[in-house]
Amino acid sequence: MIDLRLQLARPDFALDVDLHLPARGVSAIFGASGSGKTTLLRAVAGLERHAQGRLQVAGEVWQDSAGGVFVPPHRRPLGYVFQDAALFPHLTVRDNLVFGRRRTGDATPPDAAPVVGLLGLAPLLDRRPDGLSGGERQRVAIARALLAQPRLLLMDEPLAALDERRKAEFLPWLEKLHDELEIPVLYVSHSLPEVARLADYLVLLEGGRVRAAGALGELLPRLDLPLSHGEEAFVVIAATVGAYDADYALARLDFSGSAGQSLWAPSPPRPLGAAVRVRIQARDVSLALSAQHDSSILNTLAATVVGLDAQPPGRALARLDAGGSALLARLTRKSLDQLGIQVGQTVFAQVKSVALVD
Ligand SMILES: Nc1ncnc2c1ncn2[C@@H]1O[C@H](COP(=O)(O)OP(=O)(O)OP(=O)(O)O)[C@@H](O)[C@H]1O
Numbered sequence: 307m308i309d310l311r312l313q314l315a316r317p318d319f320a321l322d323v324d325l326h327l328p329a330r331g332v333s334a335i336f337g338a339s340g341s342g343k344t345t346l347l348r349a350v351a352g353l354e355r356h357a358q359g360r361l362q363v364a365g366e367v368w369q370d371s372a373g374g375v376f377v378p379p380h381r382r383p384l385g386y387v388f389q390d391a392a393l394f395p396h397l398t399v400r401d402n403l404v405f406g407r408r409r410t411g412d413a414t415p416p417d418a419a420p421v422v423g424l425l426g427l428a429p430l431l432d433r434r435p436d437g438l439s440g441g442e443r444q445r446v447a448i449a450r451a452l453l454a455q456p457r458l459l460l461m462d463e464p465l466a467a468l469d470e471r472r473k474a475e476f477l478p479w480l481e482k483l484h485d486e487l488e489i490p491v492l493y494v495s496h497s498l499p500e501v502a503r504l505a506d507y508l509v510l511l512e513g514g515r516v517r518a519a520g521a522l523g524e525l526l527p528r529l530d531l532p533l534s535h536g537e538e539a540f541v542v543i544a545a546t547v548g549a550y551d552a553d554y555a556l557a558r559l560d561f562s563g564s565a566g567q568s569l570w571a572p573s574p575p576r577p578l579g580a581a582v583r584v585r586i587q588a589r590d591v592s593l594a595l596s597a598q599h600d601s602s603i604l605n606t607l608a609a610t611v612v613g614l615d616a617q618p619p620g621r622a623l624a625r626l627d628a629g630g631s632a633l634l635a636r637l638t639r640k641s642l643d644q645l646g647i648q649v650g651q652t653v654f655a656q657v658k659s660v661a662l663v664d
Pocket residue numbers: 316318319337338339340341342343344345346496
C-alpha cells in the first residue's frame with residue numbers, strides 16, 4: 307500500500323493530493339498537461355524539497371513533515387524511468403545494467419538474468435546505447451531501475467519520445483512487466499488508450515487535485531467524469547477466454563462476474579481460461595429495444611440503462627449494466643428520444659467491435 311498525502315505550493319500552482327494506492331499493479335496518474343502529474347511523481351521521489359505531508363510505501367515512512375522525517379531521494383528505494391532513457395553512452399548495455407546494480411550498495415547484487423530475460427535484453431548486452439532504438443533504450447532503463455531492487459517504480463511518460471511504430475513495439479514489454487512485477491508502479495500518462503492497456507488503478511488529476519481515484523474499470527464508465535465525454539470514450543472489461551472457434555478465428559470472452567454474458571472477438575488462438583481485458587468503445591455500441599436476429603452484428607448483450615447523459619447539441623451517452631459489467635453507448639439525442647430510452651429500461655446493446663487489450 308502507498309499512503310500519500312502531499313501538498314506543495316508554487317506561486318501559480320498548488321498540488322494537494324491524498325491517495326491510497328494498491329501495493330501491486332500499475333496506478334496510472336492521468337490528467338491534462340499542467341495538472342501536476344510530474345510534480346506528484348517528483349514529490350514521491352523526494353525531488354520536491356518544498357512538498358509537505360506524509361508518504362508511506364510498503365510500511366516504510368519516506369516522509370512525515372510533522373514528525374521531521376524526510377528520506378532524501380538517493381535513499382528512497384525506487385526506480386525512476388523518464389521519457390528519455392538517460393543511459394551512459396560510453397558503456398555497453400551490460401555495463402549500464404551493472405551500474406544499476408552497484409547503486410544498491412549491496413555486497414551481493416541481484417542476479418541480472420531474470421530482469422534481462424523479462425525485458426528481452428540478452429541480444430543487446432554488448433551493444434552501446436547510441437545503437438539502440440528508443441524502445442530498446444527504454445527497456446534497458448527499466449531493467450537498470452529494477453536491478454536496484456526498488457520497492458516502487460515511477461514511470462513518467464516512458465512512451466512519449468517514441469514514434470507510433472516504436473510505441474507499438476514497446477507496449478507489449480510494458481504489459482509483460484505489468485503481469486510479472488511484484489512492486490507497485492506509478493505511471494504518468496496523458497494517453498487514455500495507453501492507460502487502458504496498462505493500468506489497474508487510475509488517478510485523475512485536475513489542477514493539482516485528485517478529481518477521482520479508483521479501479522480503472524470503475525472510473526472509465528462514470529458519466530460525471532471527463533473520461534467518458536470524449537469521442538474516444540470506452541470501457542475496459544475483465545474477461546476469460548471461454549471458447550475458441552478456429553474456423554472463424556474468434557474467441558469467446560466470458561465476462562468475469564457477469565451471469566452468462568459473453569462476446570465473440572477476432573483473436574489468434576488463445577488458451578481456454580486465459581484472463582484478458584476487453585476494450586469496448588462507446589461509439590461501437592448501439593441500442594435496440596428488442597433482440598435483433600437479422601443483423602450482421604455478432605454481439606448483442608441484454609443490459610439495463612443505469613445512466614443517461616445528454617451532451618448538447620445532439621449527442622447522448624448511456625451507461626449500461628450488462629449483468630454486472632458496465633458499458634457505455636454513444637447515441638444521438640434524436641434516437642434516444644425516438645426509442646424513448648430511459649433509466650431503468652432493459653435494452654439490447656449491439657457491440658460492433660471488441661478489442662482485446664491483453
Ligand atoms: N520547476 C518548476 N518551477 C515552477 N513551476 C513549475 C515547475 N515545474 C512545473 N511547474 C508548473 O507546475 C504545474 C504542474 O506541472 P507538471 O509538470 O507537474 O504537470 P504535468 O501534469 O506533468 O504536465 P505535462 O503533461 O505537460 O508534463 C504547471 O503549471 C507547471 O508549469
